[in-house]
Amino acid sequence: MKSELELRGVQQRFHARGVADGYITAVDDVSFSLAASPPQIVSLVGQSGSGKSTIARNVLGLQKPTAGSVLYGGKDIFKLNRAEYDEYRRDVQPVFQDPYAIFNPFYRVDRVLWKAVKKFKLASTREAGLTLIEESLRAVRLEPENVLGRYPHQLSGGQRQRIMLARVHMLRPSFIIADEPVSMLDAQVRKHFLDILLDFQTEHGMTTLFITHDLSTVYYLGGEVMVITKGQIVERGPVSTVMHEPSHPYTKLLLDSIPQPDPDQRWTSRIAVDELDDLEETDAQAAPAPEAPIL
Amino acid sequence: MTMRILTAVLRTIRNSRRLAIGLLILGVMVLLALFSPLIVNAIGGGKDPIEVAAYEKWLVPGPGHLLGTDQFGRDVFAMVVKALSVSLQIGAIAGIISTVVGVIVAFVAGYKGGWIDGILSTFTGILLVIPTFPLLIALSAYAKNVTLFQVGVMISIFAWPFAAKTIRSQVLSLRTRPYVDLARVSKARDLEIIVTELLPNLLPFIGVGFASSALGAIFGLVGLEVIGLGPGGVVDLGQIIFNAITTGALTLGAWPMFVVPIVLLTLLFAALNMVNIGLEEVYNPRLRGVAGE
Structure with a gap:
């Protein structure tokens, strides 16, 4: 198996009305x-609209970068030949955000698994396929x-997300491209899910790109982390370093936004949304731009 | 294999009372239409009961003539059976043609998007705003002695954009669903995604498209018959209603001439809609109730 997945200067713009130049840049270089x-496990952290899901779509080949x-x-x-494409498809697989919308309501949940068996020729007989499933x-x-x-609506969100796993x-x-896989699960199911991902890493040697807005799950998973805001990666490094000595003001803000399950540590200050925007304009240049890709 | 499909169909019908009733009504009508030559023969007893002056005119309903006779002395029951067959035929022809065209255009436009969608949607939009009926009149007048099939095609030309527009908007919304993305990363091709992921979820819309095109065609033919531009030599339900109105059949006690075709058209409308709703219940498991099976 080819063992590297690389993004090189990826930019994704979308047509938009009412914007100065007619474009919104979701992912910028x-x-x-x-x-x-x-x-x-590499985590990609950022707020809603920072471009992290678009990166997932780019990596999965669902959206061609501009x-x-x-x-x-x-x-x-996007220029692979047949055999290479088959290998890429097999080798790079997603776990999506919404466990409800990922299943076609028309079919039983088995179909998703059977489809994988058939499309990727995992088993030659029905019995072998069923054993595998x-x-x-x-x-x-x-x-x-x-x-x-069962039909998708008869299962819980956690069950459905685990079927995807x-x-x-x-x-x-x-490579697993996990785009906010736990954002719609409750805390206990979330931990369960993250443990399975960690198992996959150690037992089956899978590398995960874990996309999230939630720093506490990043901390739990460990590994490397990249912080993205406004389509640009502003900070990267090992989780412990980034969490304890954040260099970019946006990372600091993100860290301050983690709620603590402790009544004595209530949030004392409020974070105004426009504070986020101000940060970008004044401090973005001041922060050291991470040049070389980690890893 | 055939048995399995058959039992599956039977189970589907048993699950929905609406679907069963709708199919029953539709089935009876189709049977009546299929056996209309036999029925007409039986009524005539050797001679043609729809011939002008076959019987005395304006006979009231009775044992000899279940629904009486009309102003030319034709047996109304025989006429209604024959007209039903004509109306169902035109509905089927126009319904199938416009649904097939509409679905293809809708899927190509909605799924491919971009300039293809632009061209197809503009074309659909143009056809939608053309006033259909005057054009149908012009076309019928131009093409003398048109057959039933030709009228069906003419009506379909203006009926498919309605189906195409509604289905396209659904395709636009469905194609961005995560399960379509999942199918794509599972190496499914475009056609496969359209047929296996999108089409089943759109069956209710396609069904509605078919029903409304079919009904539109049936009523369109009624309109053409009224002004004498229908296909030559055939009697449809619209013509019987038209005759009943112009001759004042109701005042002469020949109420079946007026009431029976209208009841049949209403039943047809109700049956097609019940089949639609029933199918949606069956195909959308979420509507089936919480317990499922």
Whole structure:
């Protein structure tokens, strides 16, 4: 398997009305790379609208960037030949944000798993396929008899999101692109989900790009972190460094925004939304721009 | 295999009473239409009951003539059965043509987007604002002795944009759903996504599109018949109503001439709608109730 996923100067603009130049720049000159070995977890943190989900779509090949390129094994993912494309698809798999919308309401949930079996030729017989599906469901701590044959609306959000993890478990990609996978789960299910991701890293050697707005989950996962705001990566480094010695004012602000489960540590000051905007204009240049991609 | 499909269909029908009733009414009508030559023969007893002056005119409903006779002495029951078959045919022809065209245009425009969508949507929009009926009149007058099929095609030309517009907007909303993205990262091709991910969720809209095109065509033909521009030599339900109105059939006690075609048209309308709603219940599991199975 080719073992590197690289973004080189990726820029994504969208047409928009009522904006000065007619464009909104969602992702602005973003470069970083992910290596499959050693397996790692890299978090991409930013507020809503900072461009993090767009990066996920770029990496997954769902959206062609307006400039720059996404490279898989050194080749542009939009210029792969058939065999390379098949390998890329198999090797880079997503977990999406919304566990409700990810299933077509028309079908039973089994279909998502069977489709993976058939499209990626994971098993040659029906029995082998079923064994594989049951094995993967158990790996994400779901009882096959409780979920197979059900419709999406009959399962809870956590169960549905874990079915997506079971799908990933079956495919064993080198890279998981997890776009806010836990934002719609409650705290307990969230920890459960993150533990499974960590298991995947250690047991199956999967590298995860974990996209989130929530620094506490980033802290729990560890590894590397990149902070993105207004489409630009403003800070990157190991989680412990970034969390304890943030260099960019936006990171500091993000850290201050984590609620503490402690009545004595209530938020004392309010963060006004325009404070965020001011920060960008005055301090963005002052912060050291991280040049070289970490990793 | 056939058995499995059959049992699946039967189970579907059992699950929805609306669907069952709708299909039953529709089925009876289609049977009546299919056997209309036999029924007409049986009524005539050897001679043509729809011939001018086949019987005495304005006979009241009775054992000999269940629905009486009209101003030319034709048997109204035989006429109604035959007209029903004509109306269903025109509905089926126009419904199928305009649904197929509408669905294809809607999916290409909605899924592909960009300039393709621009061209197709503009074209659809132009057809939508053309006043249909005057043009139909012009076309019928120009093409003398048109057949039933030709009228069906003419009506479809102006009926498909309605289906295309509604379905396109649904495709636009559905194609950005995460499950479409998931299908794409699972190596599904565009056509596969359209057929297996989008189409099933749009069945109710397609059904409504078909029903409204079919009904539009049936009523369109009624309109053409009224001004004498319908296809030559056939009697549809509209013509019977028109005859009943112009001859004042109600005052002469020949009420079936007026009431029966209207009741049939209403039933047809109700049946098609019940099938639609029933299908939506069956195909959208969320409407099935919390317990599911």
